[in-house]
Amino acid sequence: MPRVSEEHLERRRAQILDAARACFIRKGFHETSMQDIFAESGLSAGAVYRYFKSKTEIIEALASVAIGGLAGYVSEVLKEDPVPPLDDAVGRLTQLIVTMVGPDDTLRLAPQAWALAMYDEQFGTYVRTRMTEVRQLWIMYVERLRDAGMVPPDTDCTAAGKALFGMMPGFVIQYLLVGDLTSEEFRRGLRSLASPATLAPDPA
Amino acid sequence: MPRVSEEHLERRRAQILDAARACFIRKGFHETSMQDIFAESGLSAGAVYRYFKSKTEIIEALASVAIGGLAGYVSEVLKEDPVPPLDDAVGRLTQLIVTMVGPDDTLRLAPQAWALAMYDEQFGTYVRTRMTEVRQLWIMYVERLRDAGMVPPDTDCTAAGKALFGMMPGFVIQYLLVGDLTSEEFRRGLRSLASPATLAPDPA
Amino acid sequence: MPRVSEEHLERRRAQILDAARACFIRKGFHETSMQDIFAESGLSAGAVYRYFKSKTEIIEALASVAIGGLAGYVSEVLKEDPVPPLDDAVGRLTQLIVTMVGPDDTLRLAPQAWALAMYDEQFGTYVRTRMTEVRQLWIMYVERLRDAGMVPPDTDCTAAGKALFGMMPGFVIQYLLVGDLTSEEFRRGLRSLASPATLAPDPA
Amino acid sequence: MPRVSEEHLERRRAQILDAARACFIRKGFHETSMQDIFAESGLSAGAVYRYFKSKTEIIEALASVAIGGLAGYVSEVLKEDPVPPLDDAVGRLTQLIVTMVGPDDTLRLAPQAWALAMYDEQFGTYVRTRMTEVRQLWIMYVERLRDAGMVPPDTDCTAAGKALFGMMPGFVIQYLLVGDLTSEEFRRGLRSLASPATLAPDPA
DNA sequence: CATGAATGAGATTTCATTCAT
DNA sequence: AATGAATGAAATCTCATTCAT
Numbered sequence: 047m048p049r050v051s052e053e054h055l056e057r058r059r060a061q062i063l064d065a066a067r068a069c070f071i072r073k074g075f076h077e078t079s080m081q082d083i084f085a086e087s088g089l090s091a092g093a094v095y096r097y098f099k100s101k102t103e104i105i106e107a108l109a110s111v112a113i114g115g116l117a118g119y120v121s122e123v124l125k126e127d128p129v130p131p132l133d134d135a136v137g138r139l140t141q142l143i144v145t146m147v148g149p150d151d152t153l154r155l156a157p158q159a160w161a162l163a164m165y166d167e168q169f170g171t172y173v174r175t176r177m178t179e180v181r182q183l184w185i186m187y188v189e190r191l192r193d194a195g196m197v198p199p200d201t202d203c204t205a206a207g208k209a210l211f212g213m214m215p216g217f218v219i220q221y222l223l224v225g226d227l228t229s230e231e232f233r234r235g236l237r238s239l240a241s242p243a244t245l246a247p248d249p250a
Numbered sequence: 251m252p253r254v255s256e257e258h259l260e261r262r263r264a265q266i267l268d269a270a271r272a273c274f275i276r277k278g279f280h281e282t283s284m285q286d287i288f289a290e291s292g293l294s295a296g297a298v299y300r301y302f303k304s305k306t307e308i309i310e311a312l313a314s315v316a317i318g319g320l321a322g323y324v325s326e327v328l329k330e331d332p333v334p335p336l337d338d339a340v341g342r343l344t345q346l347i348v349t350m351v352g353p354d355d356t357l358r359l360a361p362q363a364w365a366l367a368m369y370d371e372q373f374g375t376y377v378r379t380r381m382t383e384v385r386q387l388w389i390m391y392v393e394r395l396r397d398a399g400m401v402p403p404d405t406d407c408t409a410a411g412k413a414l415f416g417m418m419p420g421f422v423i424q425y426l427l428v429g430d431l432t433s434e435e436f437r438r439g440l441r442s443l444a445s446p447a448t449l450a451p452d453p454a
Numbered sequence: 455m456p457r458v459s460e461e462h463l464e465r466r467r468a469q470i471l472d473a474a475r476a477c478f479i480r481k482g483f484h485e486t487s488m489q490d491i492f493a494e495s496g497l498s499a500g501a502v503y504r505y506f507k508s509k510t511e512i513i514e515a516l517a518s519v520a521i522g523g524l525a526g527y528v529s530e531v532l533k534e535d536p537v538p539p540l541d542d543a544v545g546r547l548t549q550l551i552v553t554m555v556g557p558d559d560t561l562r563l564a565p566q567a568w569a570l571a572m573y574d575e576q577f578g579t580y581v582r583t584r585m586t587e588v589r590q591l592w593i594m595y596v597e598r599l600r601d602a603g604m605v606p607p608d609t610d611c612t613a614a615g616k617a618l619f620g621m622m623p624g625f626v627i628q629y630l631l632v633g634d635l636t637s638e639e640f641r642r643g644l645r646s647l648a649s650p651a652t653l654a655p656d657p658a
Numbered sequence: 659m660p661r662v663s664e665e666h667l668e669r670r671r672a673q674i675l676d677a678a679r680a681c682f683i684r685k686g687f688h689e690t691s692m693q694d695i696f697a698e699s700g701l702s703a704g705a706v707y708r709y710f711k712s713k714t715e716i717i718e719a720l721a722s723v724a725i726g727g728l729a730g731y732v733s734e735v736l737k738e739d740p741v742p743p744l745d746d747a748v749g750r751l752t753q754l755i756v757t758m759v760g761p762d763d764t765l766r767l768a769p770q771a772w773a774l775a776m777y778d779e780q781f782g783t784y785v786r787t788r789m790t791e792v793r794q795l796w797i798m799y800v801e802r803l804r805d806a807g808m809v810p811p812d813t814d815c816t817a818a819g820k821a822l823f824g825m826m827p828g829f830v831i832q833y834l835l836v837g838d839l840t841s842e843e844f845r846r847g848l849r850s851l852a853s854p855a856t857l858a859p860d861p862a
Numbered sequence: 863c864a865t866g867a868a869t870g871a872g873a874t875t876t877c878a879t880t881c882a883t
Numbered sequence: 884a885a886t887g888a889a890t891g892a893a894a895t896c897t898c899a900t901t902c903a904t
Binding site: 071072073074075076077130131132133134154157158160161162163164165166170173174177178181188191195196197198201202204205206207208209210211212213214215216217218219220222223224225227231232234235236238239240241242243244246 | 275276277278279280281334335336337338358361362364365366367368369370374377378381382385392395399400401402405406408409410411412413414415416417418419420421423424426427428429431435436438439440442443444445446447448450
C-alpha cells in the first residue's frame with residue numbers, strides 16, 4: 047500500500063501515539079510492553095517500528111508533550127496586556143490544565159515525565175530546559191507586576207517567579223492524583239493568603 | 251539454626267534498602283533489576299529475598315518513605331504554638347526538605363513515587379491517603395491563622411490549605427530536578443507576593 | 455504494460471548483484487539484511503523481489519560466481535600447449551586471481567562460499583562438483599607433465615593434481631585475509647622447494 | 659544449587675560449547691539460533707547466558723579454537739631435531755588434522771572462521787595474528803632446511819614458508835568439503851612434484 | 863541463614879517477504 | 884514495472900524468582 051499521502055503517515059503516527067498514551071496512563075511507561083501498544087493500536091510490530099525506532103522514542107515523544115504542552119498557553123496568558131492580577135493568571139492557567147486534560151490526556155503523563163527526568167540524563171536535560179523557559183515567563187510576569195506597581199519596587203522577581211511557577215506542579219498533583227481540587231478552589235485559596243498579615247514581621 | 255538478633259535483621263533490611271535506594275535514584279524503579287540490587291548490596295539473591303518477598307515490596311517500602319517521610323516534621327512545625335507566620339512555616343519546611351535530602355536520599359524518590367501512584371491502584375490509594383493526611387495539617391494550620399486573625403474570618407481554610415500544600419511539590423521539583431532553588435529564595439518569593447495589590451478586585 | 459528490453463532486465467539484475475556483493479563483502483551473507491541491499495542498490499523491495507525470488511537466490515548467484523569464476527581461465531592456462539612448467543602455471547593463475555579481485559570483487563566471497571558449502575547440502579553439492587571439475591584440470595595437467603617427462607613416469611597424477619589444486623585456497627586466504635602475499639612471492643617460494651633434497655629418502 | 663565446584667563450572671561451559679559446535683557444524687554460525695543451542699545442550703536460556711554473555715562470544719570461543727587449535731602441534735613438528743624433510747612435515751601435520759577432526763570436530767568450523775574473519779574487524783585481527791604466528795613457524799622451518807643444506811643457500815625462506823603454510827587450507831578444504839583426500843595421498847602428490855624438472859628454466 | 867545456579871516467560875527489535883496501489 | 888507500507892514470526896537477551904546445597 048505504498049505511495050501514501052503525507053497525511054496518512056501523520057495519521058499513523060497519531061494512531062500509535064494515541065495507543066501508547068492510553069497504555070502509559072493505564073500501566074506506566076515501563077510496565078507497558080510493546081505488545082500492549084501493538085494490541086491497543088491494532089498495528090503490527092513492524093508497522094509501529096516503521097514510525098518509531100524504539101520504545102524510548104515513543105516515550106520521549108509523549109513525555110515531551112506532557113512537559114512542553116502547556117508552554118504556548120502560559121506565554122499567552124502571562125504576556126497579556128494589561129498584566130493580569132496574580133489570582134487571575136494562576137486561576138486561568140490551572141483552568142487550562144483542567145480543560146486540556148480532557149480532550150488529550152497527555153498531561154496525565156506529566157508526573158511520569160518528571161520521574162523520568164530525575165534519572166534519565168538526556169531527557170532530564172530536555173525537561174530542565176523547558177522548565178526554565180516556562181519559569182522565565184513567570185519571572186517576566188512578576189517584573190510586569192512590579193512595573194505596574196502591584197508588587198513592591200524592590201521585589202526579587204526571580205524568586206517570586208520561581209514561587210509562582212512552583213504552584214503548578216502542586217495543582218497538577220492534587221488535581222490528577224488526589225482528584226479533589228478544582229481550579230476555582232485553588233484560586234480562592236490563593237486569594238485568602240495574599241495578605242501581609244500572614245507574614246513574619248519584616249526583618250529589616 | 252538461626253538464632254539471629256533482631257538487630258541483625260534490621261541491619262540487613264537497611265542494607266538492602268540502602269542499596270535499592272541508590273539504584274532507584276540512579277536508574278529508576280523499573281530500569282533497576284534485582285541483580286543490580288544484589289550487586290549494590292553485596293548480598294546474594296537468596297539473602298535479599300529472605301527480607302523482601304518481591305521487588306514490588308522493596309519499591310513500596312522506599313516509595314512510602316519518600317511520600318510519608320516528611321509527615322512527622324510537617325506536623326511539628328504546623329502545630330507549633332503560637333502559630334508561625336506563613337513564610338516561616340513554608341520556609342522551615344522547605345529547609346527541612348533540603349536538609350533531609352542530604353543524609354537520606356529517599357526524598358529523591360518522591361517524583362517516582364508520584365508517578366507510580368498515578369497508575370498503581372494500590373499504591374495510589376496509599377499515596378492519596380497520606381497526602382490527604384498531610385494536607386489536613388495545612389488546612390488546620392490555616393484555621394489557626396484565621397483564629398489568630400492573620401487571615402480574614404471568612405477564609406475558605408480548606409482551599410487555602412490545599413494551595414499551601416501545593417507549594418511543596420513545586421519546591422521539590424525545582425530543588426531536585428532543576429537544582430537552582432534554595433529554601434531562602436522560595437521564602438523570599440512568597441513574601442513579595444503576599445499583598446492584596448496582586449489580586450483582582452474582589453468580585454463582591 | 456511491460457515492454458522492457460532484455461538489456462534493461464540484465465542491467466537491473468547486475469545492479470542488484472553489485473549492491474548485494476558490496477554488502478556481503480562488508481557484512482557477510484547473513485548479517486546483511488535485505489533492507490541493506492535495498493538501500494545499497496537504491497531499489498525498492500518490490501523491485502528486488504521481481505528479479506530474485508529470495509535472499510538465498512542472491513547469495514547463491516554470487517557464491518556460485520565466487521566458486522566457479524576462475525574455472526574458465528584455469529582451463530585456458532593448464533591446457534596451453536606446450537605444457538607450462540609448474541611454477542609458471544601456478545604463478546599465472548595466482549596472478550589471475552589478483553587481477554580478478556580488482557574489477558569484480560566477487561572472489562572476495564570465496565571464503566564465505568566455502569563456509570556455506572560446509573553445511574548447506576544443496577550448495578555443498580554444487581561446490582563439490584565445481585571443485586572436482588577444476589581439480590580434474592590440474593590432474594590432467596600433471597598427466598601432461600608426466601607425458602612431457604617433467605615428472606617421473608610412475609607419478610600418481612591424481613595425488614599430485616590434488617596437491618597443486620590445494621595451493622590455490624592457501625594463496626587466496628593469505629592474499630585476501632592476511633594481505634601480505636603476492637603472486638610473485640608465492641611462485642618464488644614454490645621454486646625453492648622443488649628439489650628432491652627436501653624430501654625424505656625414498657621408502658622403496 | 660549454588661556453591662558449586664570449579665569443575666562443575668568448567669563442565670557446563672564445555673557442555674554449552676559442545677552443543678554449539680554441533681549446531682554450528684550442522685547449520686552454520688548464523689543459521690543456528692540460540693534456541694537451537696538451548697535445545698541441543700539441554701540447558702535453559704538463562705543458564706547459557708550465565709556462561710557466555712552473547713552468541714558472539716560463543717562463536718568466537720569456538721572459532722578461535724578452530725583457528726588456533728593446531729598451533730601447538732605445528733610447532734612441535736616443525737621444531738623437531740633434526741629438521742624433518744618437507745614431505746614428512748606436511749604429511750604428519752595433515753595426518754594430525756585428520757586425527758584431530760575425529761574426537762573434537764571444532765576443526766570443521768575452520769572455513770566458517772575464515773569467512774567470519776573476512777568481514778568481522780575484530781575477529782579478523784585475531785585470525786591474522788594467529789595465522790602470522792603459525793606461518794612464522796613454517797618460515798623458521800625453511801630456514802632450518804636451508805641451514806641443513808636441503809634447500810639452496812640463497813632461498814627466500816619467507817616466500818617458501820608462505821607457500822608451505824598455504825598447503826594447509828587446501829588440504830583442509832579438500833578433506834572436509836570434498837572429502838576424498840587422505841593425508842597419505844597429499845604427501846605422495848607433493849613428493850612427485852619436488853623436482854627441478856617441473857620448473858621453468860632459471861631466469862638468471 | 864546464606865548462596866548463587868538455574869529457570870523460562872517475556873521483553874524489545876529485526877527481517878524476509880507480500881501485495882495493494 | 885515499480886513502490887514501500889505492512890506483516891508477524893522469530894531472534895537475541897534479560898529478569899524476577901526459586902530452591903538444592
